[in-house]
Amino acid sequence: MSDPDPATEEPVAPDSAPEPEMLHGAPVTYSRDQRVAHPNREQLVPMVRTLRDEGWIMCLDVAGVDYLAHPRADVAEGIAPERFEVVVTLISHHLRERLRLRVQVPESDPVVPTLFEVHPGTEAMEREVFDLFGISFDGHPDLSRILMPEDWQGHPLRKDYAIGRIPVQFKDAPSR
Amino acid sequence: MTIAEHNTNDTPGHHDGTHLTSEGAQEMDRRAFSGGVEVLREVGSVLRLSEAEAGADATDDAETTIINMGPQHPSTHGVLRLMLELDGETVLRTKPVIGYLHTGMEKTGETLTYLQGGTNVTRMDYAAPIFNELVFSLAAEKLLGLKLPPRAVWIRMLLCELNRLTSHFLFLATNGMDLGSSSMMIYGWREREEGLRILEMITGLRMNHNFVRVGGTAADLPDGWQERLSTYLESIPARLEEYEVLMTNQPIWRDRLQGVGTISTEEALALGATGPILRSTGYAWDLRREMPYLAYDEVDFDVIVGTYGDCFDRYAIRLNEIRESMKILWQCIENMPAGDYRMQDKKVTPPPRARIDESMEALIHHFKIFTEGFKVPEGEVYVAIESPRGELGCYLVSDGSAKPYRMHIRGPSFVNLQVLPHLMHGRLLADAVAIISSVDPIMGEVDR
Numbered sequence: 001m002s003d004p005d006p007a008t009e010e011p012v013a014p015d016s017a018p019e020p021e022m023l024h025g026a027p028v029t030y031s032r033d034q035r036v037a038h039p040n041r042e043q044l045v046p047m048v049r050t051l052r053d054e055g056w057i058m059c060l061d062v063a064g065v066d067y068l069a070h071p072r073a074d075v076a077e078g079i080a081p082e083r084f085e086v087v088v089t090l091i092s093h094h095l096r097e098r099l100r101l102r103v104q105v106p107e108s109d110p111v112v113p114t115l116f117e118v119h120p121g122t123e124a125m126e127r128e129v130f131d132l133f134g135i136s137f138d139g140h141p142d143l144s145r146i147l148m149p150e151d152w153q154g155h156p157l158r159k160d161y162a163i164g165r166i167p168v169q170f171k172d173a174p175s176r
Numbered sequence: 177m178t179i180a181e182h183n184t185n186d187t188p189g190h191h192d193g194t195h196l197t198s199e200g201a202q203e204m205d206r207r208a209f210s211g212g213v214e215v216l217r218e219v220g221s222v223l224r225l226s227e228a229e230a231g232a233d234a235t236d237d238a239e240t241t242i243i244n245m246g247p248q249h250p251s252t253h254g255v256l257r258l259m260l261e262l263d264g265e266t267v268l269r270t271k272p273v274i275g276y277l278h279t280g281m282e283k284t285g286e287t288l289t290y291l292q293g294g295t296n297v298t299r300m301d302y303a304a305p306i307f308n309e310l311v312f313s314l315a316a317e318k319l320l321g322l323k324l325p326p327r328a329v330w331i332r333m334l335l336c337e338l339n340r341l342t343s344h345f346l347f348l349a350t351n352g353m354d355l356g357s358s359s360m361m362i363y364g365w366r367e368r369e370e371g372l373r374i375l376e377m378i379t380g381l382r383m384n385h386n387f388v389r390v391g392g393t394a395a396d397l398p399d400g401w402q403e404r405l406s407t408y409l410e411s412i413p414a415r416l417e418e419y420e421v422l423m424t425n426q427p428i429w430r431d432r433l434q435g436v437g438t439i440s441t442e443e444a445l446a447l448g449a450t451g452p453i454l455r456s457t458g459y460a461w462d463l464r465r466e467m468p469y470l471a472y473d474e475v476d477f478d479v480i481v482g483t484y485g486d487c488f489d490r491y492a493i494r495l496n497e498i499r500e501s502m503k504i505l506w507q508c509i510e511n512m513p514a515g516d517y518r519m520q521d522k523k524v525t526p527p528p529r530a531r532i533d534e535s536m537e538a539l540i541h542h543f544k545i546f547t548e549g550f551k552v553p554e555g556e557v558y559v560a561i562e563s564p565r566g567e568l569g570c571y572l573v574s575d576g577s578a579k580p581y582r583m584h585i586r587g588p589s590f591v592n593l594q595v596l597p598h599l600m601h602g603r604l605l606a607d608a609v610a611i612i613s614s615v616d617p618i619m620g621e622v623d624r
Contacts, residue, residue, distance in 0.1 A: 060586060061584075120594075144226060147274065148278065150226065157283055163284075
């Protein structure tokens with residue numbers, strides 16, 4: 001019961017030995033045999049544009065992650081991990097492959113250039129990341145809240161945003 | 177590089193658009209690949225206006241009117257709200273306003289263990305709950321590096337296709353209702369309800385099953401499932417024929433749908449649309465076929481595509497996907513492998529119920545799995561499946577604990593909603609209802 005499955009540890013390890021794989025100037029890592037590139041914010045838009053012309057014709061997903069409570073180790077070498085991360089998922093129908101781009105976004109300046117010019121379908125997804133994480137997208141045509149009410153304060157998916165609780169009605173329970 | 181070549185050319189390495197045809201290199205790229213945005217900008221169909229700006233606009237005597245549709249409008253399938261800019265009865269620009277059903281399920285998902293997570297995600301796309309559970313389980317299994325026994329895989333596939341049937345029947349029912357065919361509404365709900373009864377027999381619940389779990393399914397198929405399912409499947413073809421008479425071949429139905437709400441492949445790809453919307457443009461992209469998961473590479477079925485990208489194509493695709501799902505279900509009945517319905521990995525699956533009565537260790541094991549959950553190694557994955565509405569993805573980040581650090585669902589309805597303004601542009605307001613219906617958004621998944 002206690003020993004971890006050896007098969008799960010295998011695919012993660014071997015990316016340290018050979019020279020780092022690069023994709024349009026961004027280091028590449030593998031997470032559970034899925035390809036992940038780590039561009040910086042300046043590289044992101046030109047890279048996605050080049051990739052689109054190479055056949056990565058669709059942007060499936062833009063998601064945010066707040067790594068405040070989890071100092072992770074899976075960022076590529078030479079990339080400084082920051083608090084926020086914007087994760088872009090592209091697909092090539094031709095290669096039948098997905099590619100993930102993980103962009104580090106510092107807490108002090110949470111701004112990423114928008115992908116709207118390349119893939120207009122990212123409009124709603126970027127609005128969602130803006131709404132729930134407070135990451136701005138430079139050049140976005142309509143950066144407004146999408147899921148939360150327009151006048152909402154705060155960004156709910158940030159790790160320092162309290163989840164709230166319902167008081168339990170037992171005699172000795174703390175009555176918060 | 178043209179769309180057709182994307183589909184048919186199986187040899188990788190021809191990205192540059194040269195030497196792709198028998199007549200040599202093609203001089204011109206299709207427009208969308210040099211800039212899909214420009215095409216969309218020319219159309220200018222997305223209304224980007226806040227509430228306050230719309231209110232300020234209302235006072236001046238402009239030639240266009242902004243009206244509000246929903247969130248309680250009966251044809252908006254839940255709580256979708258649209259701000260429409262009209263010129264007379266013609267829709268110019270549209271802004272879908274969403275969030276009325278937002279309950280923070282992604283945030284909730286971070287506080288639930290991987291075992292509890294299924295109860296959360298299954299409530300997202302409530303018309304196709306099995307798919308949500310499946311994509312969440314597949315993502316967690318990818319992180320854990322599990323390989324499932326064949327029976328578990330096939331049970332999942334069977335449930336998925338049964339769920340696809342009920343989801344598409346729900347679409348046919350509501351599509352009929354939106355276009356004034358109330359008999360279709362009753363027929364569609366009737367067939368769906370019969371399918372849900374089989375799901376209830378298998379999983380114990382009509383909806384929100386929490387049946388597909390990390391490591392397999394919650395239980396084995398019950399006795400007599402083959403007979404029950406066969407009876408159901410045998411009853412459907414005759415009823416689909418009725419639908420053809422009632423709708424497909426009916427002039428009023430065709431007039432209301434054909435040529436209405438058209439979209440091109442380029443636009444659909446640029447906007448991230450997947451599922452029947454993308455396939456209606458003639459682009460054969462179905463994850464079950466192109467990037468097979470479960471055992472879809474072992475079953476025989478066709479991918480249905482349209483031609484014109486209009487509402488009728490989207491209706492016909494879903495109607496015919498019912499037939500394809502039935503094919504897969506018959507193959508599931510025939511080829512269901514024997515064996516275990518879940519893997520016996522003590523790390524993730526609880527011990528069999530009978531063991532708990534006789535073994536203290538099994539009792540402790542059971543208790544620990546249900547109270548503490550199981551730990552998932554650090555990492556992040558994105559896994560996607562073909563839901564009835566398109567690519568349903570799950571992005572999971574684990575920090576090594578028993579709860580996901582981040583759980584993000586890429587809802588196909590959420591992304592597909594972005595095509596609405598483009599479908600509606602220049603159409604009559606009366607067509608709006610048909611167009612919303614043909615996109616088939618499920619608001620639980622849009623808002624999450």
